[in-house]
Structures are given as structure tokens and as C-alpha cells.
Amino acid sequence: MNFFKRNRITRLIACMIVLLGLGVSPAPAQTEPVRQANTEVELIPQFLSLARGQEFWVGVRFTPDPGWHTYWRNPGDSGLPSSVDWQFPPGFTVEEVVWPRPHRILAGPLVTFGYDSETFLLFRIRSPTDVFPTDEVPLTAGVKWLTCQEICIPGTANFSWTLAVSDANPAPNPRFLEYHKKHRDQYPFHEDVNAIQAYDRGPVWEIVYKPSQFVPGMEQVQFYPYEADIVDYQAVHEFTVRDGVYSVRIKKAETADEGSIRRLEGLLVFDKEGYPPLRPVRIDVALEKSEMEFGSRPITGLSSLWGAMVFAFIGGLILNLMPCVLPVLSIKVLSLVEKSKHGDDKIFGSGVMFTFGVVVSFWILAGVMLGLRFAGQQIGWGFQFQSPYFIVFMAVLFFCLALNLFGLFEIGTGLTRVKASDNSFMNGVLATIVATPCTAPFMGSAIGYVLTKPPVYTVIVFTALGFGMAAPYLLLTKYPRFLRAVPKPGPWMAHLKQFLGFVLMAVVVWLCWVLSLQNGALSVILLMGGLLILGLGCWVYAVSRKGPLMLIVAALISLAGLYTGYLAAATPEAAAEEGIVWEPYDEEKLLAYLKTDRPVFLDFTAAWCLSCQVNDRTVFQDKRVAARFRELDVIAVKADWTNHDPKITRAVNGYGKNSIPFYVLYPRDKVKEYMMLPELITPGIVLNALDKYAVDP
Template sequence: MRFLSGLSALIALAGLVATAPASAQSSWSSGEAIIEADLVSDRSIVAPGDSFHIGLHQIMPEGWHTYWRNPGDNGLPVEIDWDLPSGVEIGEIVWPVPIELPLTDTIMDYGYKGELVLPMPVTVASDFAGEAIEFRANATWLVCDTICVPEDRELTLTLPVGPEAEPDETGYWYIRGALENEPRADPAVAAEFAFEGGRVILELSGGAFANTDAISDLRFFPYQTGLIRNAGAQSVATGEGSTLVLLEPGYAVATAANSAQGGVITWQGADGQTRQSVAIEAQPGEGGYDLPAVAGASVPQVMSGGILGLVLLAFGGGLILNLMPCVFPVLSIKVLKFVQAAHADPGAVRRQGAFFLAGVLISFVGLAGMLVILREVGLPVGWGFQLQMPIVVASLALLLFAIGLNLLGAFEVGTRLMGLGAGLADKPGWKGAFFTGVLAVVVAAPCVGPLAAGALGLALTQPAPVVLLVAAAMGLGLAAPFVVLSLSPGLLRFLPKPGAWMVTFRQFLAFPMFASVVWLAWVLSIQSGPTGLLLLGAAMLALSFAVWAHGQNGRAWSVVALVGLALGVASVVMIARLPATTSTQSLSAREEAWSRARVAELQGMGQAVFVDVTAAWCVTCQINKLTVLGSTPVEAAFDRFGVASLRADWTNRDETIAALISEHDQAGVPLYLLYPASGGAPRVLPTVLTTGGFVDALEWAADN
């Protein structure tokens, strides 16, 4: 599945074909396989109860490579799905020691070149009664040179079964060579790691690491993606009877501090000829090393004063959310309720304000808690991740559609049929206040404002209590205007008195709701294609029919209404079962799909690069696109300064894009990166763009 999820980004590399060597082009553009592949075994005949190895044998053309279990900054490892007879079991791939595959000064991959065998252990049941064993493998891999090409191969190998096992002379040496190149753990070697002074520090003691003088050219290959900066410097220092490996931290280092981290250490032996290796499982250490800090290499660490700054940024970001187009229509409903209650019962307004605050805080903290949980299990996540699930988008669209119908007077709140969904947010009293707060947070999630983006991005690199505190501060900012209004009786007299204008205003609010539904339907069409859009339309039709039927008299009509409501819910549930479509929105004439390799190549050609990390469900992204990125002055500036434009589309979940967002200390989208023409790290542009500022930034990138 990981292979398929990255396929759309990898296909974008086909734009490099024009610059690829002719010999490389000829082998794959005509449909021919690049890698020669087959299955080998160290047995020519197997016996019941036998244990042996089978291997995927690959021969790569010169200049091409495949990837290790942790591919580094790019790439995908080999994946194999087996079809085996009953009584035959096959284990995990035994990965030989990888080599470094530098792409640029800032991008490093791990993998293999030349000839490769990936062994896997096989066990045959003692009561196996077949005459032969047929191994059928569906193997997928990514092979790269100047370009990257995904390959998918069906491979088979049939081994006869006899009373006694017999070795296969050729396959035996293939398998043996690969197993001898497997990094193995050494019981004499102990490993600990810590993060301090801007470095990840591996302390290796015992075995070969008791004497640092006998070790040269040491390299660490981590199993976990994002633990270190793969292209960063790796240096060795001497501890007290141990070897210290100093590494630059990666985007996931903050989440790795409390768990063991595995990897492979390779080094040159004392003879200067033999490359040696050992597999390690480094336990979290206490640190305390007397080492200088590395400037610019640390993951942000928030001290007590910094937490206050984060909280204030998050609070300001929450205040700004009140003005976002995706949030304002929902909050306007609550304003109407305040107007209705203010002059008759100020105490009721205070209670509504308190419950509205509770709904906002519980939702914000709950959403942040989900992010923390996903982060702790090793998934790169970002704010607004829930809208990457089509069923959430469809459910929210149906809910806003129901609220719009209610605002137009199609049904009354509180009935058994519609007491769910729209009725929750529009109920009188504390229930309506609480669920309006919940709904406000749901629709506010994709609207990460300029202050909130920085606060959330930094918070997500910190321990869980900091993340939850920042989320609560943002919730306080969102709820603050209503809480202040509800707790200040003197301000209530400035609210207009109830009257006929409220009916008109209430009906008017239905249309921003329907506009939000149109936007969500567009998002869903990108995520799930035309079928998803059709099912959403069917759900809306069923809901409308249920509302109409419920307004008729008689029990029979009530049953019909319930059936209509059930059909609407079923249509939404069916959306969750649809396969994900390619999430890339339609690219403009000047845009390409983003990949790290494409950025590196363009910079290598002396061209500045703009990367638009966006999503269809991100309202701020769409506003920036309409008002700035798609404007005539900006289009002209791209041409004038020769800046390339790439789009990284995060509408559907994409781990590579999530990692890119996390690497730049951001919580979500939009994220705008501008890479200078001379190479090097990008400049992160503001979340909210202006035409003049953006044109100036393009000029800077072209001149640097």
C-alpha cells in the first residue's frame, strides 16, 4: 500500500525524461523491465520439516539503484506479497547492509546498486504431503537513476519435495553471500542514545567500540524514518571507554526520546580494507555529555518563557479564526441565540457562553490529543488531518446541508428525526451552545491562520502537555468574544432587540452553509472521484426527502422519513469504502507535481523553485490561490524571474508531504517554500500572502 500511495508523486518524475540518458530511456520508455529479477533458493529439493532460504535476486543496470528498508529521504523499499501452499511459511526480508546514495548536499537515500539478493527464511511443515512447492510472489520496487520508475513483477519458483533435502549449488552461494552481508547484533556491544546540544548522540560501548582509534569512516543507518537528518554530518568522538556518534536530528526525533531505536552501524576496520557492520538497538540514555551545541541543527525546545509565547500566539490565532469564512457562518447562528436570550434572560446568556466554551475546549484538546497519539505511534501528522478522510468530509457536508435546511425553516429543531446533526448545533439552551462550539472547531480545523500556524507547528514537536496546552489556548481565543459578551451584562444592551429582521437574517445564513457544502463536495470529488460525489448527492437527496416526508401527517410518513434518513447515512458510509483517487488538483500550465528529486534537479540547474504545499480542504490555501498566486502580477513575476512552481497536494494522506511539513516546524497547510537558485535550504513564506511581498520573494530567490 505504501508503494501505491506514493505512486502519483513518483510518476511526476517523468518530466525528467527529456534530460535522462538515452540508454536509460530506451530500457523503460518502451515498456521493457529495467531490473532483471528472479527467485533463487539454497535448495534444489526440499523435504518435509525442512528450513531453508529463498531470495529475490535483482541485477540493476549501471547507475540505477533500489532502496533499503528505510529508504532515506526518498524512495520506497521492496515489498513482496506471497501466494504459498498450506504448510509453507516464509519470514521477513533479511536486509543486507545498505550503502549511502546521496542525491544532493541535502538529500540522502539508502539502498543498493549492482547485484542484490534479499533472502527470506522458509519453513516447511513436517506433515507436508505435496510433491512440489510453488512459490508465487508479487514483488514491487522503485528503481532510480536520474529518473525513478516503479516496477511490479510476478515471479515464480517451483521446488520438488523429496524424502531428503538437497542444496542448489548456484542458489546456495547467492543466499550465503547475502546472509553474510546481514548486519548482526553483537552481545558485547551496548548502545544508548540521547538528544542534547542540538545533536542526536549515540553512545557505543564494548566490542569494537571500546577503542575509537581502530575505527574509521563510521556511519549510522537508522531503521526509523526521520530520526536523523540523513544528509547531515556524522562525526565520532571519544567517550570514557566508548565511542560517541554525533548526528544531526531529523523531524521525528522529538517523538523518539522515550523508546528504543534500532539501526545499523558500519565502519572501516583497522586494516583499512574490510567494511564491518553491527545491528544495534539503542536504549534511551540520560545524556549529560560535555559537547558543544550545533548551531541551527536543533529541534525547537520550549522552556517556560517560550511556552508563554506559544500560548499567546495560539490565543491570537484562535481570535482570528472567528473571522475565517469557514467559521463565521456557524458562529453567526450563536449570535442569533444570544440576541434572543440577552434581553429576556441575561443569566441564560452566561450559561450559554460557558457551555460554548466547553464545547470548543473539549473539541480542540480532543483533536490535539488524537494528533499526539498518532505522532507517538510514528505517523507524521498535521493539523486538519481528519479532513483527509473522505467520510469525514462527506459527513460534515451533510451536516452543514441539514443546518442550511433548518435555517430556511424546512424542519423544526427538536423533532425525533432531525434532533441529530443540525439539531444539536441549533438546539436552545446549553445543548445548542455546546454543540455549536464543537461544530465551530470541526469547520475551523482547515483554517490555520497566520499566528496559529507557527504556534501549532512548534507545539507538535514538543511533549504532549505542551501540545494540549497550545490547543486549549487556541480554543480560548476562538471562544473569547462570546465568553466576554456572555459574562459582561453591560455589553448586552448594545445587542439589537429581537424582531422580524432575525427571521430574514436566519434564512440568509443558510446560503453560507450551502456554499460550504459546495466547497466540501469539491474536496470530496478530488478525494473519491465522481462516485464519491454521486454518493454525497444521493445522501443529500435522501435527507431532503426525509425532511419533506416528516412534515407530512401520519405514522406511515414518519416511517418513510426514517427510511430516507437511513438511506442518506448508508450513502455516506459507502463513501468510506471507495478507493482513494489521486489527490493532485488540476495543475496550471506552469506547475509540476512536487518531489524532492525534482526540487534538487531544478536547483542543480540554477533555477529557483517555489513549492506550494496545499490541500483542497484548506480554505486559506484557496484564498491565497485566488487572490495572490493566480493573479496576473504574480504569473508575470514567475516568468520574469524564471522561478519553477511545484505543488505538493496534501488533500489525501501522504506521508512524504507530512514529513516535509514537519521538517519545517509547521502544523499543516498552507506551507510555502521558496528555494534559492544557488541551492540550499528554502525560505518559509508567510501563511497569508500578499502580491507585493510574494513578487519581492520571487526576485530574492532568483538573485540568490
């Protein structure tokens, strides 16, 4: 190791001597490109003239020969950074230097930071206000650089030019525009200060970064410090991603003077090019002394816990209107009408127990989600519907409830007949179970808020969600006079129950379709056969004394339904020739799509998500929407979350979400940020978004 340290010092001294020795005879002043030291260098101003008090940029282009490289502002273990010595008239100032992103260059045990291809170094200059239109301003720049391969060669060049001062807007320099456009993705951008935190954690520095624009498929982030000798250049950074938050742990250098280091300054450079963010991130943040692990102080989207609670409560209210919940709660309201004869106090007790059942069920659901997350699983709302076993359970449950509503059998202590507070509690549990495949507006933001929060935040938000869902029923039991709007009990109630039984049967059909997408048609046949046997058992239980004829009729009808189900599962759906052509979600392909000048539309969906399927039928199969997708040449990407997919789950969390549906539209002009559409969309919402974000810039 001592040899390498001596070797590093020897190289630095040699470079300095060469620079001093050869730098005394610079190239003559000029504006044309200079070729020297195996590098072509050119100075290119932004404008062809100058306005008083104007800010303007000057770019310096370095193009080393193949196999050679120049150096970044912190060259690492060896090398020297490029520099420019400006000679201006009084009043001109250089206000900023912007270095493109570097990369690591390995030379034995040494690690250097630099460029082995063309770079465009930018200088922001401000002119004074006391120059006049008749003036001509002379500007001179002395450029020095070091080009290395196995040996290092210093280079110098002087550039001079004159800019005329004009009152009119100065004309842009086409050559500057050409190179700036070519290299603009290499320049760092300043992220929101609240999105970045830095910690001193003993032997390492840790940077915690919540990007405003999520990059799917990120595997590594490299930190390039502005200050030399504070990090171990040879050590590999420890990089983790959790819920859309990046953590980079950087080993400290043995020579780092920790007592004097108060801030971390440098660049975060991502290993994959993509959008967003495509460019490196400028880091300039105060260090906090902390031994706490990553995630203890996360950065999130919603500004407060109160806001998340309000969103969760509203989402719970709307959840009652979802097709998976409405039939069960309608039956509950009917039971209240029957029970109103027994007194208000008894009704309110039923409402309290129903609310308790809902809230406890949401607590259990939150606990299961937290437990799985702590075990390393990436999950979100409705995760249980990714399991075929749960799909089968739900199909059996809805099938039995439907038979009960048809009057085939009666269960005195059943979930749909409220005769005691205990049954109201179980009804709340049932309502929560059937609500899980649905996502209401506001729910996604509320659940996304707790992605990186401590567990207590998750429990609080899920509690608010449960109270929101139970609130209408609780209010009806507290103020039963509102039940007077419901017609008096009579035969119509039996007819309504039977109608709701058909609604539940439709849910069973939908669950069979979901299962077919997960496990194929054979699993649907087995499920339908099991339901047939179960239904026959219930029927035998109810009419066993009415003779065998009814059993034969039921069997024939069931066989006909089974054959119809088989045909539906075995016949693939014909693709609409004029519909939207969806590409399946793939991280690598998505990154490639985001580098094009075509708009990109992401649809995060699942077969078990009713809201997703409603949006698909009413919006994406709309002829106007499909035609607009074709006209604008939109790349449509479908992220199907029907089965558990860690990559899609990572993408969902990365966008700050924990539930579906949600939709992301990337504009044609990738400089702009993407647009998040609401959970429930209409053709008009999508068309307006396309017109705003997907048209030519």
C-alpha cells in the same frame, strides 16, 4: 579478526617505512602541478599578492588516477592522511585546515575514509602586521600524501612561491576561484550550537540534529569522527527522522576509552545531495550521559512554551473569522440576542458551557493526533479531511444545518437553538468540528512548536487555541451590554438565518469538490444522491400534510441540481495558458530543481483547506504574479495534501510546520537561505518576495 588486525598494522608499518624511505628525496621546489604516485598535486593561493595582517587561503589540489584514492584526516582502518609542512617567515600562522567531505572506501573487512576523485584541501593563513609594501614574502610547503589501490604509493612534493606585499586590495587568483567554486559544496559548515546534541547511550553514541534547513527525502546520514578508534567503522549507523529532527546512533568501537571521551567531533555527511543543507555539518559538541530515547529532549523553533501559547490564542481568535466558522458563530450571537431577555446570569452560563465544549473538543482532537503519532502515523492539522468518510460526514452535517436555517424543520434541542447550557456545550463541539479545515495565522508556528515536545505541551497549546476561539463568545456573555449594538429581534433575524443557510450550502458544494479530487466524480454523484434523499426526507417530515405537489417540485429541482453537479464533475478545468505551471511534488525532482540556478517556489496546499483555496484564487491566479513567475523562470512545485501522503507530511514536519497553507521560496543563489511566506498572502507579498529572493544575485 586477529588476522585482519595484524594485516592493518602491517599495512600501516609498510606505509610508514615507504614514506621514510622515499620521502628523503622530495621533488624539487616549484609552483607548477606535480604528478607523482599516481596523483597530480597542485598548490594554489587565493591571492596574487598580500596585504598586511590579512587572512588568506591556500588550496592544495589532489587528483588521483582512476581507481586510486587518497585519505581523509582520519583514514579509518588503514592509510595515512595527507599533510603539508609549511615554512613561513616569522609571524605567519596556519589558523585552520578545512577538509572536504570524505566517503567510505571498502577493502575487504577494512573501512577507510578518503577520496577517489579530485579534492581541494584548504588552509587558512594569517599574515603579520609588520610586513611592508616593499617586501616580498617567500612561502614554502612540503606536501605528503598516500595513494592506494591494491598497493599504496607515497608521494611528496615541495612548492615555493613569493607574494608581493601591497597596501591595495590584493587581486584574487582566478585558478583558486575556479576550484573553490567547484568544490565549495564539499566543505562543512558550522551549525548553530543549539541545533546539535550528543548523548552517551551505553553501547552507542547518539547525535540529535535539528537542521536549520530541511532536506526532503533524506534516508541516511554518515558520521565521520575526527578521532580514530572511537566508533565501529564496519557497523551501519541507525538513522531516524521524526518531525524534522535527525537522529544518528553510532556503535562504539570495542577499543574506545569511554572515560576519556568528553566530546564528539567530526562530520555528518548526508547521503543525498540537495539544498538545504547541501554541505556536510561540522560536529563539535559535548557528550551528555543519558539513557533517554531520541525525542526526549528535542530542539524546536519557537523559544518558549509561553510564546507558543500566545500564538495559539491569537490563532484561535482569528479562526472565528474563517469562512468555515463564521456562519455557526453568527447564529450563536443571534441566539444570544434572543436569550438576553432571560437575564445576564443565564447568558454567562451559556458562554461558559460553549467555551467548555470548544476546549474539550480541542483536547479530544489533540488526543487523537497524539495517539496516531505514537502509532507511527505522520499527521497534521486538518488530517481528518484526508478521509473521504469524514468529508461525507461534514457534508451531511452542513446540509442538515442549512435546511434547519431555511426553516424546513425545527429541532428544539438542536445545535443552533440555544435553550439550555447543554446545547451550548454541543454548539462548542460543532464550532470546533467546522473549524478544522481552516488554518489561521499564528496557528502554524504554535502547532509546529509542539511537534517534538512531550504530549503535555500539545495539550497546553491546543487548550490555548480553544480558549482563543471561544474568547469572543465568552466575553459577549460576560458583558451582554455589547449585544446592544445588535438590532432588536425581529423578522430580519429569520432573513439572516436563511442567508447563512445559503452560506452553509456553499460549504457543502465545496466539500463535494474536495471529495471529487479524492475519490472522483462518481463519489460526488453518490453523495449528492444521498443528500437528495435526506433532504426529501426532511421535507416530507415538514410538509407531509400539504399534498404531493410539493414533493414532485422538490424532486425535479433536485434532479436538475444533480445533473448540474454531474456536468461540473465530468468537465475538466481548462488550464490557463498564461497561468502558473505547477509541478506536482516529488522528492527526487525537488532535489534536482534545488541544484539548478532557478528559483523554486513550494506551495503546500489541499482542497479541504479553505485558506489555501482563497490564496490560490486571489494570488496565484493573479496575472501579475503569474507573469512574474514566468519572467524570473521560477520552478513552481505544488505539494497537494488533499489525500494522505507520507512524503508530503514528512516535508511539512521537516519545515517545522504541522498545518497548511505555507509557502517556501528558494532563491536563485542557493548559498542564501530559503524564505518562508506567511499563511495568508497577497499578490504584493509574493511579488515582493520574488523581487527580493528570485532575481539574479
